[in-house]
Amino acid sequence: MELDPLLLSRIQFAANISFHILFPTITIALGWVLLFFKLRYNATGDSAWMRAYFFWVKVFALSFALGVVSGITMSFQFGTNWPGFMEVVGNIAGPLLAYEVLTAFFLEAVFLGIMLFGFRRVSNRVHTFATVAVAVGTTLSAFWILALNSWMHTPAGFEMRDGQAFATDWLAILFNPSFPYRLSHMLIASGLTAAFLIAGLSALRFLVGDRSEAMWKALRTGVFLGAVLIPVQIFVGDLHGLNTLEHQPAKVAAMEANWETRSNVPLVLFAWPDEEARENRFEIAIPNGASLILKHHAEGVVPGLNDFIGEHPPVAPVFWSFRVMVGMGMLMLALSWTGAFFLWRRGTLPKPLFFAFAGMAFSGWIATLAGWYTTEIGRQPWLVQGVLMTHDAVADLPGSHVAFTVFGYILLYIILLVIYLGVLTYLALKAAKDGDSSPLPEVEDRPMSQPVQPAE
C-alpha cells in the first residue's frame, strides 16, 4: 500500500487535536467551578468547600498538564505537516494565535503555580485572584482559538492578493458569522463536560462509601450545573445549526444525509448513507422532521448533497457524529433533570442514579468529540472554507516518516488516556477512603503568614 502523506497527516492532526481537546474541555469550565468552590468557602467558611477545591484542583492540574503538552504538539504541527496553511492564511491566523499565547497561555501557566501550590504562601485573597486568573486565562484561550477556527469555517474581513489572504477588517475577522455560536456552543460543552465529570466522580465516591460533605457539595454542583446548562446547550446548538445552514449548506446536508434539495425533508433517525449510490440505505425517518427543525415549517426547503457533488464532505462520518452528539445530549438531559429532581425533593439520589452518573462521567467527552467531528469533517474538502483546500496545505514529506510519527503519537495518546482515566479513578477512590479525616485548612488573610503544614 502506498503511504499517502496527506491522509496520514490528516489522521495525525485529527488524533492530535482529538486528544488535545479532551483536556481544555475539562479545564475551561473546571476553572470556573473551582472559583465557585473558593468563593463559597470565602463566604461561608465551610471547610468542605475547600476540601472539594483541593480534590478538584488536582484533577485540574492533571488535565491542564495534558492539555499543555498536547497543545505544544499542535503548535508544531502547523509547520511540520501543514505549511500551506500559514503560507496562505498566516496573516490572519498569525495574530489570533499570537494573542492566544500572549493573553491566555502565560496568564494561566504563571498563576497555575500559585493556584496549585500557593495556598499557604500567599494571602487568601491572592490565592482567590490566582484562581480567577487561571479561569480567565483558559476561557480567553478558547476565545482566540475559536475565533480562528470559526474564521476557517466562515471567513470574513480579508482579501486575497497573489494567493495570500490579507486582513482588511479585524473586527469582521474576529466576530465572523459563526463565531458567537461556535464559542457559546463550545463553552457550554465545556461546562457540561465538567459538570458530568464532577457528578460522575462524586457518584463513584458515594458508591464506594464516601459520605463526606465535600462529596455532596461537588455532586450537587455537578448535577445542578448539568441540569441548567443542557437545555441552554440544546437551544444554542439549534442556533448554531441554523447558522451553519446559512453559511455551509453542504455540511448541513451531510448532517441530515439529505441528497436532493427539496421541501418536506424527513428527519433521518437511522440510515447508512451510501455515497456510491448517492442514497440512504436502511433509512428510518420522521416525515417533515428536518424541514421542521431547520426551517421551522414542514414545507421548508432544505439543501441536498447533490447540489455540491465533488465539494461536499464525506457523508457517513458527519451524519453519524452528529447523531452521537445529539443522542448524548438527550441522555444528559434525561439524567441531569432526573438527578436534579431527586436532589431537590429528597436531598439524595436513588442508588441506580449514582451508577448512571458514574457511568456518564465522561459523556461530555463523547459529545464534544462527536460535535467537533461533525463540524470539522463537515468542512472538508476545505481547510479554510472557499479559500484553501486541505490537500493544498499539506507538507511534502516522505509517507514513511509521517506513518512513523502517526503511529508514535497514537500509541502514546492511547497509553496516556488509559493512565489518565486510571489516575482519576484512583484519586477519587483515595479521596473516598480519606473521607472527612483530612485536617481543616486554617487560613488567615495576611500574606506569607499561612501556617505551613508538615509534609505527609
Place this chain on the structure above:
Amino acid sequence: MTIDWQFLMPLIFAGLMGTAILIYVILDGFDLGIGILFAAADKTEKDRMIASIGPFWDANETWLVLAVGLLLVAFPIAHGIILTALYLPVFMLLIGLILRGVAFEFRAKVPVHRKGRWDLIFFSGSLMAALAQGFMLGLYVLGLDFGLAAFGFAALVAVCLTASYAAMGAAWLIYKTEGDLQKKAVRFLRHALAFTAVGMVAISAATPFASPRIFEKWFAWPEIAVLAPLPVITALMFLWLWRLTFKLPTPDDRHALTPFLVLAAIFALGFAGLAYSFYPYVVPERMTIWEAAAAPESLAIILVGTAFVLPVIIFYSFYAYRVFGGKAHDLRYD
C-alpha cells in the same frame, strides 16, 4: 534599503523571537536539566528537586510556545521550511516534552509503588527533549544539511547542550536547596560545565566554516577586533565559574544564585554570537527575515498587543518567582 515598517517589522520580530528563544533556553533549560539530573538522585532528593521547579515549569515551557508561535506568525514560510526539514527531531522533542510534562503530574498522583516508574519517565523525557533540541541546533548551525558529517556534529551538539542544561539544573539546585543535595549539585555543575565548554567551542569553531559568509563576518578586519571580546569574556566567565565551584557552597550561602546567573549570561553570549552569525537569515543561507516575513499590517497588530502584554507577563512572572522564592520546600496543594 530604506528605513520603513517593511524593513523594521521583520527586524523587530526577529529580535522578539530571539529573546523568546533565549528566555526559553534559560528557563526550561534549568527544569529540563533537573530532569536529566534525576539519573543521579535518590528518592527524597527527587521530591526536593521537583519541588524546586514545580510552580514554574508550565510557564517556562510557554516560552517555547511563544518562540515557535513567533516563528509561525512572523515568518510563516520559514516555519514551514525549518520544521518540515527537522520533522523527525521535532517529533522526538515533542514526545520528550509530553512524557516529562505528564510524568511531572503522574508521579505525584499515582500510588506510591508506581512513583519510581514515573521518575524514570521524567528523566527519559527530559533527556529526549534536551538531546532533540541540541540535535536540531547542530543541524541548523550547519545550514540544515543532512550529510553524515552534519549528523555527527549534530550528535555532538546534542550531548553538549544536554550537559549544559544539566549545568543549568545543577545551578538552580544550588540556589534552591541546602545541605547534601546542594553539595551534590555543586559536583554536578562542575562535571556538566566541562561538556558545556566543549559544546560551545565546537559550535563556535564549526559555525564559521558552515559558510564563507559567516567566516567573513567574524574574521574580517575591523569586525574581529570588535567581536574578539565576546569569546574572551565567555571564556573568562567559564573559568571564574569553574573556580567558584570549588568554594561552593559557602557557609552563609552567599553566591548561591551566582552560578545560575553566570550560566545564563554565558548562554546569552553564545546566543548573541549565533544570532550575529546567521543574521539576516532565518533559514540559514536560504531565506532572510525579510523574505520570510508576514504582512507588516498583520505584524503591527501583534506588535501592539506584545508591547502592552509582554511587560505584564514579565511582571507577574517575577511575582510568581518571588512567591516561591527561597529554598524549596515540599509542594502541597493544601
